[in-house]
Amino acid sequence: MSTAATISAEREHYLNKGYGIRSWLFTTDHKRIALLYLVTITFFFFVGGILALLIRLELLTPAGDLVQADTYNKLFSEHGQVMVFFFLIPSIPAVLGNFLVPLMIGAKDLAFPRINLLSWYLLVIAGIIMLHAMMVGGVDTGWTFYTPFSTAFSHTSVVEAGISIFIAGFSSILTGLNFVVTIHRMRAPGMTWSRLPLFIWAHYATSIIQLLGTPVLAITLLLVVFERVFKLGIFDPIRGGDPLLFQHLFWFYSHPAVYIMILPAMGVMNEIITCFSRKRIFGYSFVAMSSIAIAVFGFLVWAHHMFVAGISLYSALIFSLLSYSVAVPSAIKVFNWTATMYKGSITYSTPLLYALGFIGLFTMGGMTGLYLASLGIDVHVTDTYFVIAHFHYIMVGGAVMGYLGGMHYWWPKISGRMYPESWGRLAALIVFIGFNLTFFPQFVMGYLGMPRRYWQYPAEFQVLNVLSTAGATILAVGYLLPMVYFLWSMRYGKIADANPWNAVGLEWMTESPPPTFNFDETPEVTWEAYDYGRVPPQPREVAVEP
Amino acid sequence: MSEHIVSSRLYYTIWIVLLVLTGLTAWISTINLGPLNTIVALVIASGKASIVALFFMHLKYTSEKHTRTVVIASLFWVGILFVLSMADYVTRATAR
């Protein structure tokens, strides 16, 4: 990469140590693997995004005029599968987590570097299989693969899609395994659990979920594949099976999966908010413990996806109560972040703009989750656009904005360059506006009764749909901008030094970009996390760049 | 995991115990104990599994508390899956 040479011709770091495709494809350096993941998930974000745009284009008009109904079923199914398994679940852990976990704890690499590389290859192989499945027949079962449609009636590439996600699941499991062992075993001297950045706590909790939940999805998809291929009857009511058993097993993973998607973004929030408020986090222990609580409680609520599917009223009551309780740790985090900012010295940098957007939008998404946890309300709004708006507020308004905020915050460390700050702020604003215009109308149309996964709809919903599609195009612009200026910055961006934000954390105590083994000397930690009392009061690199 | 070297005599003893328990569980299943048959079979199986884990897998000798936590946590988690799923099935109004 010739751009790396212009950063500093003399100093060797992870980007310029070894050139050529083989040095990347056979690397075991966690930082390079993070970049390999970055390219992969960005590609799948585009694929999922294009599918989303096609959905929104179809929904501009009440009639089904852009695509056939069967095609529409494939569009929303593939959008969900690609976005969930090939973008959201890997995104922050595989890119930012891979890059930062060893740096933040003062280690030279993850515990199992070769398994880390294997994780990436598994995701790529799974992705290729999924792309093939999409091109040859597609998948029309919804990302949820409900039986018996997926096992007995669908004529699409269910088996391929199932195998693809099975493999992607193992990529996720191995990443989680790597993180847990690394965090337990490879912390630098003095880095006690209570001095760990909360980003690490969040990734630890995420990894627990990945380890304990994903295998159940794996076996469930395997049984679906067996049922389709060998004509078994495990989930088919005609042959004595129970479709609800599939749903129980599927959602046992897929509900905790949403916490896999949001916890890392919450971890990012801690780092950004403390840095740009120049204050230590309010209630460190509560935030750390709430991450673990979310990981645990998240496994107790899955049947709230099945309230109207036919489960017993008594179990629905249990799951409804448990679903209310899972909101508490998330709320604790939101309170702690706002308390952190209170009387802080705020700088409205791009990362903080994303963080503020996260707090507002995640709270809205989370609170609408409480409506859905209530049985009486859920009966009316389940399987409507209300649910779609709810989870997009959390996944996009929360997780994606957390991802973007984190990418901006650590971009100087990753690339050695600053992104252009004014463009960053502009893009953040465009994303925020586009996002709300896309998804707020969906709350309204869902509440008014528009069902999800419908290719046609009554004319009374058209205005809201048009607003939503308009928002989607604005959102697309907001997402394209960072891709452009990040690439631009790799050649023309201002060269960043080790700590452009004057932040606290071990990753800021090594050069930008870091050397291959992260630190010239193993650090010894004697300070508490977020010790902003002892650093200069202003983060330096937030002047608006031309 | 642990440097403790277990004596081969202990291994052989465990082996004999496991074989005896296997024969026992097969034989007891042919005797009518009513609903206790299932419980006895599972208790014997859990006993065998525990013996394999404690002695062959060195759980008894390891100084790592992480290992025990991992084992207990995973058993608890699979328990969550069983208990909350069955909570639905045993309370459904429709008989099967």
Next chain:
Amino acid sequence: MTMAACRRSPGRLPLSHSPTAIEHEHNPALQHHFADMDQQKKAAALGMWLFLATEIMFFGGMFCAYLVYRYWYYNEFAAGSRSLDLKWGTINTAVLICSSLTVALSVRAAQLGKRKLLVILLLLTLLFGLVFLGIKGIEWKSKFEEHHVPGVAFNVNDIMHEYPQIPIDPQHAQVFFSLYFAMTGLHALHMIIGVGLFTFIAYYAYKGRYGPGYYTPLENAGLYWHFVDIIWIYLFPLLYLIDRKPLR
């Protein structure tokens, strides 16, 4: 609410502060992102146990399906269970227990530096594993011949005739056999992987790679093998011993 600091010494200093320096007489098996062999060994052990935790959840999904359908279709499960050969099931259970013994003894042999004994024990383990798979093949073949394999040729009239006292719905019996093949099949696949793994281990043991200073791969492969044994310890009563009481 304060958090107790980690009791043990938090973190290790590598013997040299330089990232690429090598300790003078280091174990050739030491990977350089680790500070010392102890850290590497503990990391590998924790990783292996975490992997086994994922396997517990993996099989757990199928055990959950079993639980649900046994609750619903007890009669068909009981009858299906009777149609399995108790003799082969018991022998197979014993075979796996013997293989676990040889695995445990092999780790001990490595700890004591007895290379020849180690290789013999590993070869015995492979033998037991193959015997298990062979017997499984015999059982499956007889199931195939009896038309108890789910699919178009599925037919349980023979079971229904043999146990007229038990009301049996063929579709529900099909669920039992689906789970039988799925569970024993997945278990057998894990056995095959274990046999493959131990083939490599045996080869490296023959080459002298394992001894008192380094036997982590053997120990971790052993954990895997014991785990697969434990799964079978549960599968045996759940599949073969549902109801073997004498019928009136």
